[in-house]
Amino acid sequence: MSGVRLVIFGRQGAGKGTQCARLSERYGVPHVSTGDMLRAAAEAGTPFGLKAKEIMDAGDLVPDDVMFGLVEERLAQPDAAAGVLLDGFPRTDEQASVLDRILGEHPLMAAINLEVPEDIVIERMLARGREDDTEEAIRRRLDLYLAQTAPLLEHYDSRGLLVEVDGVGTEEEVAQRLVAAVEARRS
Ligand code: AP5
Numbered sequence: 001m002s003g004v005r006l007v008i009f010g011r012q013g014a015g016k017g018t019q020c021a022r023l024s025e026r027y028g029v030p031h032v033s034t035g036d037m038l039r040a041a042a043e044a045g046t047p048f049g050l051k052a053k054e055i056m057d058a059g060d061l062v063p064d065d066v067m068f069g070l071v072e073e074r075l076a077q078p079d080a081a082a083g084v085l086l087d088g089f090p091r092t093d094e095q096a097s098v099l100d101r102i103l104g105e106h107p108l109m110a111a112i113n114l115e116v117p118e119d120i121v122i123e124r125m126l127a128r129g130r131e132d133d134t135e136e137a138i139r140r141r142l143d144l145y146l147a148q149t150a151p152l153l154e155h156y157d158s159r160g161l162l163v164e165v166d167g168v169g170t171e172e173e174v175a176q177r178l179v180a181a182v183e184a185r186r187s
């Protein structure tokens, strides 16, 4: 049986991080969240991390070339050899092309779109209160998602990889739907 290697899409606050943590435990593959990696760098206070924090707090995207190095290095780690759950990458056309190149002979099993309407994600994010969860940054992130990341769904759909999952409901309900989607792809 092949390893679980997938990308999870969904607008900000859709529950990608929440659900990837569960899937990672269930399938024994790492959850690679570029947002978490950037926040860890910010926390460490390195010049790179501080610059990234400024960009994140404004709700903008960190430049592609920086992201490529970060992701390529992470996916070269031994724990990602058997599979990975990518959360927050790719976010642009260019990132999607680079991901294909990095994955090489171990392509994605699926690209999941965790669908949650905008009014619900805004409510969830304002309740969470992360540093980039100000109304202004949330608006900017949602706009960028619509303009740059949502079009990638078409790219994966045309390759037969896109799986739509309803992300509204309790965490447990959504988790069950995701596991069913993954199992359907594995069998
Ligand atoms: P990133 O960390 O990826 O943030 P995001 O895209 O804004 O997505 P979120 O983490 O906000 O949403 P999520 O879907 O993970 O939701 P969560 O599980 O937390 O990126 C942050 C920034 O980093 C970007 O803006 C950018 O600057 C930079 N960056 C990252 N990757 C980049 C890239 N590739 N290129 C360039 N820049 C990049 O859930 C949200 C809340 O809802 C939580 O409080 C949770 O407890 C709650 N919740 C979850 N599920 C449910 C449920 N079923 N019911 C009720 N509440 C729920």
Ligand code: MG
Pocket: 016, 017, 018, 033, 035
């Ligand atoms: Mg997240």
